[in-house]
Amino acid sequence: MITVMINAINTYEVFIKQTLLEHLALDDTRDYVIITDTGVPKQWVTKVSSQLSNVVVFTVNAGEESKSLAVYQHLIAELQAHSMDKSTCLIALGGGMIGDLTGFIASTYYRGIDWINIPTTLLAMVDASIGGKVALNTTVSKNVIGAFYPPLKIMIDPLVLSTLPEKEMGNGYAEMIKIACIKDAEFLTVLERKSWSLNDQITHAIKLKKWFIEQDPYDLNVRKHLNFGHTVGHALEHLYQYQYSHGQCVAYGIRIMVHKTPFETRICRVLNAYNLIDVIAYDKPQLIKQIMHDKKKQKNAIEIIELSDFGQAIIRLIDPSALEHYIPEKGVLL
Numbered sequence: 001m002i003t004v005m006i007n008a009i010n011t012y013e014v015f016i017k018q019t020l021l022e023h024l025a026l027d028d029t030r031d032y033v034i035i036t037d038t039g040v041p042k043q044w045v046t047k048v049s050s051q052l053s054n055v056v057v058f059t060v061n062a063g064e065e066s067k068s069l070a071v072y073q074h075l076i077a078e079l080q081a082h083s084m085d086k087s088t089c090l091i092a093l094g095g096g097m098i099g100d101l102t103g104f105i106a107s108t109y110y111r112g113i114d115w116i117n118i119p120t121t122l123l124a125m126v127d128a129s130i131g132g133k134v135a136l137n138t139t140v141s142k143n144v145i146g147a148f149y150p151p152l153k154i155m156i157d158p159l160v161l162s163t164l165p166e167k168e169m170g171n172g173y174a175e176m177i178k179i180a181c182i183k184d185a186e187f188l189t190v191l192e193r194k195s196w197s198l199n200d201q202i203t204h205a206i207k208l209k210k211w212f213i214e215q216d217p218y219d220l221n222v223r224k225h226l227n228f229g230h231t232v233g234h235a236l237e238h239l240y241q242y243q244y245s246h247g248q249c250v251a252y253g254i255r256i257m258v259h260k261t262p263f264e265t266r267i268c269r270v271l272n273a274y275n276l277i278d279v280i281a282y283d284k285p286q287l288i289k290q291i292m293h294d295k296k297k298q299k300n301a302i303e304i305i306e307l308s309d310f311g312q313a314i315i316r317l318i319d320p321s322a323l324e325h326y327i328p329e330k331g332v333l334l
């Protein structure tokens with residue numbers, strides 16, 4: 001078993017092991033509520049619930065729409081209907097959507113209850129579950145309502161990825177490529193050559209993210225580098241009503257940020273190797289308008305993350321009019 005200790009806001013551990021789900025060894029004297037979605041295969045839900053004596057399972061619809069105030073309200077009502085109190089422990093069993101939703105419920109129910117995160121997508125393992133950010137979307141933008149509320153622990157069994165569709169794997173790879181671009185040029189080579197096992201890639205990506213969140217738990221400076229590709233990516237995601245996957249949108253955001261820079265050829269080659277190649281035919285004025293809704297907007301300026309070298313990023317605060325210069329007229333794909 002690999003254990004990564006994280007020391008940011010709270011101290012908690014990430015456990016990584018093939019077959020970890022077979023033997024979770026959770027405290028069986030507690031009441032648990034598993035929150036999952038309709039897309040998570042039943043076999044994983046049964047595997048977890050069958051190891052607990054006092055457990056109920058709440059299943060929401062798969063998809064970003066469930067990360068909403070309406071679903072939040074519904075689940076709070078369900079917790080009350082089941083007489084769940086402050087000693088209850090929630091278990092997020094799903095991708096990043098379920099982690100964000102469950103963590104946000106945990107952060108507010110009785111002013112904060114325990115939760116455990118069992119991520120079941122690659123993106124949630126290497127990115128969303130790490131760092132304590134939990135959130136809901138509004139109808140206008142993503143992750144507008146949120147908190148910093150790390151779980152008790154994160155339990156990763158890479159075997160659950162055996163049921164994950166290829167497209168969803170791509171979302172996780174987009175985040176691994178992103179973190180390699182901003183922090184570890186050698187890891188970019190590893191990803192390009194596909195030279196490590198998936199377990200090792202997951203563990204390394206978690207350790208890289210650990211560095212950022214321990215430096216800057218509340219996202220005030222260096223942690224913002226993790227938004228590389230995301231300012232444009234989130235805007236595309238929202239503009240096209242989640243018709244394109246998060247990974248494709250982030251990959252496209254990365255392509256735009258490295259367009260006509262010395263980093264473009266190599267980074268696009270790595271994105272291509274993971275099939276992150278959708279061309280998103282955006283309308284430039286509309287895209288700029290959506291970017292300005294982004295949570296990183298400060299007064300009338302926007303923060304964007306640029307590469308200063310392979311494995312190094314910088315934050316640039318730009319005027320909205322300067323966005324014109326960053327966004328090509330039409331799609332870019334190398």
Ligand SMILES: NC(=O)c1ccc[n+]([C@@H]2O[C@H](COP(=O)([O-])OP(=O)(O)OC[C@H]3O[C@@H](n4cnc5c(N)ncnc54)[C@H](O)[C@@H]3O)[C@@H](O)[C@H]2O)c1
Nearest residue numbers: 039040062095096097098120121123124128133160163164
């Ligand atoms: N909190 C953070 O720091 C952070 C960081 C990055 C992303 N996020 C959030 O994460 C979300 C995206 O996460 P995601 O990409 O995991 O998407 P997701 O949670 O929507 O999951 C994608 C799909 O995979 C299905 N699924 C999950 N596990 C599966 C499995 N093992 N086998 C088969 N299908 C499975 C789900 O049902 C869903 O249909 C977004 O809401 C994003 O905002 C949060």
